[in-house]
Amino acid sequence: MVVVQSVPSTSKAPRKNRRTLSKKKSPRVVGEAPDQDHDMSNVPPKSTERSPEEEVLIDVDGADVAPPTEAPSFGPAPASAGQTLRSETRRVAVPPHRMSPLKRDWINIFGPLTEILGLQVRMNVQRKCVEMRTSKHTKELGALQKGADFVKAYSLGFDVNDAIALLRLDDLYLDSFEIKDVKTLHGDHLSRAIGRIAGQDGKTKFTIENASRTRIVLADTKIHVLGSFQNIKIARDAIVSLILGSPPGKVYAGLRTVASRMKQRAL
Numbered sequence: 001m002v003v004v005q006s007v008p009s010t011s012k013a014p015r016k017n018r019r020t021l022s023k024k025k026s027p028r029v030v031g032e033a034p035d036q037d038h039d040m041s042n043v044p045p046k047s048t049e050r051s052p053e054e055e056v057l058i059d060v061d062g063a064d065v066a067p068p069t070e071a072p073s074f075g076p077a078p079a080s081a082g083q084t085l086r087s088e089t090r091r092v093a094v095p096p097h098r099m100s101p102l103k104r105d106w107i108n109i110f111g112p113l114t115e116i117l118g119l120q121v122r123m124n125v126q127r128k129c130v131e132m133r134t135s136k137h138t139k140e141l142g143a144l145q146k147g148a149d150f151v152k153a154y155s156l157g158f159d160v161n162d163a164i165a166l167l168r169l170d171d172l173y174l175d176s177f178e179i180k181d182v183k184t185l186h187g188d189h190l191s192r193a194i195g196r197i198a199g200q201d202g203k204t205k206f207t208i209e210n211a212s213r214t215r216i217v218l219a220d221t222k223i224h225v226l227g228s229f230q231n232i233k234i235a236r237d238a239i240v241s242l243i244l245g246s247p248p249g250k251v252y253a254g255l256r257t258v259a260s261r262m263k264q265r266a267l
Helices: 018-023 036-042 052-057 096-104 106-115 143-156 188-198 200-212 229-243 248-266
Strands: 089-093 119-124 129-134 173-178 215-219 222-227
Touching: 089 143, 096 106, 096 143, 106 119, 106 143, 119 143, 129 143, 143 173, 173 229, 188 200, 188 215, 188 229, 200 215, 200 229, 200 248, 222 229, 229 248
Parallel strands: none
Antiparallel strands: 089 129, 119 129, 173 222, 215 222
């Protein structure tokens, strides 16, 4: 009989990690309640420490917290609240050389102001101006400004029928500039520049008006243009080219191209 002596192993037993211990379950017997002490011992205790963010967000002292306030309740506004207009007055000066045409066309001037805008209008001959005032029949907030633009356009030299378009349309504007704003000219050079803008019998001016759909008044060295913003820019560019010395034929070619583009956009 051979007896073999067991030699203890020098290698350590494999160490069980915490994960394997937590996964290991105690055997349960049928009909026996689970050992609660054993199960609770494996559950790690909950940490009661708070993070710095939680400490900032949590307000321990509730004395500084303001009580909730109720939102104020307002009743509906009456329908006539937004229609009440304050009485305003506007005075538009008229040049001396336009007083006689103003007296001649006064019936065509105060009619649209009173019927379309509902303003009270009078002509002050001593001060050489037109005075306007809002009334109870005025419905629009910008009626007084429209009336002032209409009288100003007439005083600058525009026809009454052309100036009435300022009352009926909202996207019309009035632009004024002088020849010296473009280029400083004196003597015969200034006269020739004015002649290039007007043309023979006003042909060049009419061509620019029809191509750009604007109205132009050439009063000595001052130029006034009435139309929409885009059309005013087209007419002003053509007039500036003529002031700088471009030949009328070149300006006509540019206006022809612009007119064709405008027709395509309209279609």
